[in-house]
Amino acid sequence: MNTETKTCPYCAEAVKAQARVCPRCRQWLAFRSLRNPAFASWVISGIFILAYLPLVILLLVRMDQSFNPRPLYHESPQKLRLTESRMSWKQFDSGFRIVLTGVVTNESNIPWEDLQFECRFFDTNGTIIDVGNTYGRTTAQPHDDAAFRLLVSPARDTNVYSSYRLTIIDARNGRRGF
Numbered sequence: 001m002n003t004e005t006k007t008c009p010y011c012a013e014a015v016k017a018q019a020r021v022c023p024r025c026r027q028w029l030a031f032r033s034l035r036n037p038a039f040a041s042w043v044i045s046g047i048f049i050l051a052y053l054p055l056v057i058l059l060l061v062r063m064d065q066s067f068n069p070r071p072l073y074h075e076s077p078q079k080l081r082l083t084e085s086r087m088s089w090k091q092f093d094s095g096f097r098i099v100l101t102g103v104v105t106n107e108s109n110i111p112w113e114d115l116q117f118e119c120r121f122f123d124t125n126g127t128i129i130d131v132g133n134t135y136g137r138t139t140a141q142p143h144d145d146a147a148f149r150l151l152v153s154p155a156r157d158t159n160v161y162s163s164y165r166l167t168i169i170d171a172r173n174g175r176r177g178f
């Protein structure tokens, strides 16, 4: 037989130590019981919040997209313009590389990062002889210039390269989300 007692914090009555409900004022003394209405309502609220969390996140993402649009490069009306470029050769230990240096002008309101360049190389007849796809690790800030340098490994002998055409085919929108 256990005669240990505790004092009910609600009515100050001495009740048995194991009592989960005060026999005098009917207050729950053990919080973590699903039969305790206060605890049960906390558990149910928690389940509801978890169930609606994906919906809330989706709503926040949609709101962010409409207030802070981040179009892809091909969706953007104003893009990057190549204002100048030149091609030269450089000899490394592993062989010759084509070096393309230049400047891009960003006419849009969007900072463009990781510019993806495509360079077509032609011989004296204007026939395409080689192609280089490479990234420029530069960021072109809105309404500003950015310089770049690209290295391309040639697939042909250096003397067949006569002209080139450089284009920006893609870039990553640098606007940050929430």
Ligand SMILES: [Zn+2]
Pocket (backbone or CB within 6 Å): 008, 009, 010, 011, 012, 013, 022, 023, 024, 025, 026, 027
């Ligand atoms: Zn009580």
